[in-house]
Amino acid sequence: MKVFQVLKPGFFTTVQDLGRYGYLEYGVPISGAMDAFSHVATNLLVANKPNDACLEITLIGPELQALTQTQVAIAGGDISAKINGQNAPMWQTLDIHEDDVLSFERMKSGCRAYLSVRGGIDTPLVLGSRATYVRGGFGGINGRQLKTGDIIKGFDMSFLKVEYAMPEELLPQFTSQITAHVLLGSQADMFTENGIRTFFSSQFRVTLEADRMGYRLEGPAVEHKAKAEIVSDALLPGAVQVPKNGKPIIVMRDAQTTGGYPKIAVTITPDVSLLGQAKPNDIIELSEVTMREAREKFLENYTLLNNLGKMLVRK
Amino acid sequence: MQTKPYASAKYLPFGDNALFIEFGDTISLEINRRVIALNDAILKDQIDGVEELVPTYRSLLVRYNPLKTTYEHLVLRIKDVEKTLKESPIEAEGRRIVIPIVYGGKYGPDLPYVAQHHGLSEEQVVKLHHEREYRVYMIGFVAGFPYLGEVPDEIAMSRLETPRLKVPAGSVGIAEKQTGIYPCEAPGGWQIIGRTPLRLFNPSQQPPALLRPGDTIRFKPISEKEFKIIEEAVSKGIYSLLSEE
Numbered sequence: 001m002k003v004f005q006v007l008k009p010g011f012f013t014t015v016q017d018l019g020r021y022g023y024l025e026y027g028v029p030i031s032g033a034m035d036a037f038s039h040v041a042t043n044l045l046v047a048n049k050p051n052d053a054c055l056e057i058t059l060i061g062p063e064l065q066a067l068t069q070t071q072v073a074i075a076g077g078d079i080s081a082k083i084n085g086q087n088a089p090m091w092q093t094l095d096i097h098e099d100d101v102l103s104f105e106r107m108k109s110g111c112r113a114y115l116s117v118r119g120g121i122d123t124p125l126v127l128g129s130r131a132t133y134v135r136g137g138f139g140g141i142n143g144r145q146l147k148t149g150d151i152i153k154g155f156d157m158s159f160l161k162v163e164y165a166m167p168e169e170l171l172p173q174f175t176s177q178i179t180a181h182v183l184l185g186s187q188a189d190m191f192t193e194n195g196i197r198t199f200f201s202s203q204f205r206v207t208l209e210a211d212r213m214g215y216r217l218e219g220p221a222v223e224h225k226a227k228a229e230i231v232s233d234a235l236l237p238g239a240v241q242v243p244k245n246g247k248p249i250i251v252m253r254d255a256q257t258t259g260g261y262p263k264i265a266v267t268i269t270p271d272v273s274l275l276g277q278a279k280p281n282d283i284i285e286l287s288e289v290t291m292r293e294a295r296e297k298f299l300e301n302y303t304l305l306n307n308l309g310k311m312l313v314r315k
Numbered sequence: 316m317q318t319k320p321y322a323s324a325k326y327l328p329f330g331d332n333a334l335f336i337e338f339g340d341t342i343s344l345e346i347n348r349r350v351i352a353l354n355d356a357i358l359k360d361q362i363d364g365v366e367e368l369v370p371t372y373r374s375l376l377v378r379y380n381p382l383k384t385t386y387e388h389l390v391l392r393i394k395d396v397e398k399t400l401k402e403s404p405i406e407a408e409g410r411r412i413v414i415p416i417v418y419g420g421k422y423g424p425d426l427p428y429v430a431q432h433h434g435l436s437e438e439q440v441v442k443l444h445h446e447r448e449y450r451v452y453m454i455g456f457v458a459g460f461p462y463l464g465e466v467p468d469e470i471a472m473s474r475l476e477t478p479r480l481k482v483p484a485g486s487v488g489i490a491e492k493q494t495g496i497y498p499c500e501a502p503g504g505w506q507i508i509g510r511t512p513l514r515l516f517n518p519s520q521q522p523p524a525l526l527r528p529g530d531t532i533r534f535k536p537i538s539e540k541e542f543k544i545i546e547e548a549v550s551k552g553i554y555s556l557l558s559e560e
């Protein structure tokens with residue numbers, strides 16, 4: 001079923017779900033929504049399943065014309081949405097009629113917003129997922145970002161009679177200063193005490209080299225003991241590696257699956273999602289947690305996501 | 316650096332949902348064999364909560380579901396599995412696969428430089444490259460890229476000083492003592508000496524990659540004409556892989 005025609009693609013808009021799991025051994029990254037929390041929320045607002053495919057919008061939104069009647073929701077970074085030029089609120093179910101034009105202003109806070117369509121976006125499943133992996137050229141719409149003229153398809157689904165909104169107290173605030181909680185990494189012993197101290201006590205700025213693969217950070221150099229290379233081993237989203245120049249790189253969801261720089265730390269799962277809203281020039285601080293604290297935060301986040309559907313309020 | 320495995324494997328947490336079992340810190344057959352042997356044993360054991368495994372040169376990453384298990388519990392379970400391997404630490408024999416390759420010319424633009432660098436003829440480089448078997452140590456860099464080891468010292472090469480922006484799919488390169496095959500067009504700094512018409516990665520197939528860690532491969536020199544024939548058969552999906560027993 002054709003749902004939208006793309007009039008303008010925006011800066012970098014892709015189809016994403018919660019990721020492609022089970023193929024890391026073949027070098028296939030997990031991909032999926034950079035901010036999983038907002039992705040799940042926007043799906044629940046149209047009573048979709050958490051893993052249904054959405055559009056991930058980066059900094060500048062697309063312009064879409066509806067080809068049918070549908071319901072959508074927009075969550076994530078603060079990007080004023082408009083339906084036929086009229087302001088449309090984020091974080092709630094929105095009714096769309098045929099020929100309506102959905103457009104966006106520049107993102108005011110955060111980096112990524114998620115547009116869900118009632119029933120989910122329909123693209124072919126590739127290795128069990130609809131997530132677009134642009135570097136590999138597969139998933140989503142032909143393995144690439146949206147372009148003008150694309151047709152967004154959806155599944156036929158009954159309209160919701162009850163419409164939902166996110167309760168005020170659950171709305172995330174995306175600021176330009178992010179604290180990410182991390183566990184020490186598998187090669188933390190390759191850094192001097194001084195290097196570890198620098199890592200945890202400094203502010204790092206996200207450089208322009210920041211995309212779905214990872215963020216290069218600028219800040220004081222994190223000192224290695226001797227060498228700054230390892231025999232390559234595996235990487236997962238959230239890993240923080242430090243090459244010879246001492247400038248940390250946070251690996252994100254489209255990163256390659258192996259790497260040869262020492263890993264000083266690994267970001268906990270809920271904060272990988274939080275980092276998905278970081279944009280160039282934002283400040284990142286790293287805060288160490290213990291294994292027990294990491295586990296508590298993981299379970300807390302899981303419980304929140306699992307109960308989010310029940311916590312939505314009627315519009 | 317130790318070329319031998321550590322006296323006992325290191326267990327290291329990796330964030331809140333994964334752990335590493337590290338067997339050494341160098342590229343060696345003995346270390347990689349232990350990685351693959353443990354990989355296979357964990358798969359066979361179907362340990363509760365294990366989501367997926369990533370074998371690399373010298374370690375195994377285990378991604379787990381924190382709702383089903385904990386780091387501490389999993390370490391104990393995997394140590395039990397590891398103990399059973401102590402008696403026979405050798406992995407099961409991997410598959411043996413033949414990779415057809417055209418060396419030199421437009422398919423291998425760095426072959427003349429590799430030859431000149433080592434004071435060899437191009438034919439000698441080709442002979443040294445294809446006359447031995449290679450082990451797939453791991454897959455990484457881009458989807459389906461096999462890290463193969465090891466080439467003889469006589470043809471080992473450092474990477475290009477300035478990486479190419481585009482290396483064609485199928486290109487076979489050398490970096491230090493490793494050789495590898497580009498599954499898709501990608502930027503890269505390996506010294507390219509040839510190209511295979513085989514498709515190393517296809518996301519619409521299951522499994523998506525032609526090779527997996529632990530496989531043994533051999534390069535078989537072919538002519539340009541044969542390259543074209545195989546390329547067409549591959550694109551039609553009618554090429555059957557040569558494997559040797």
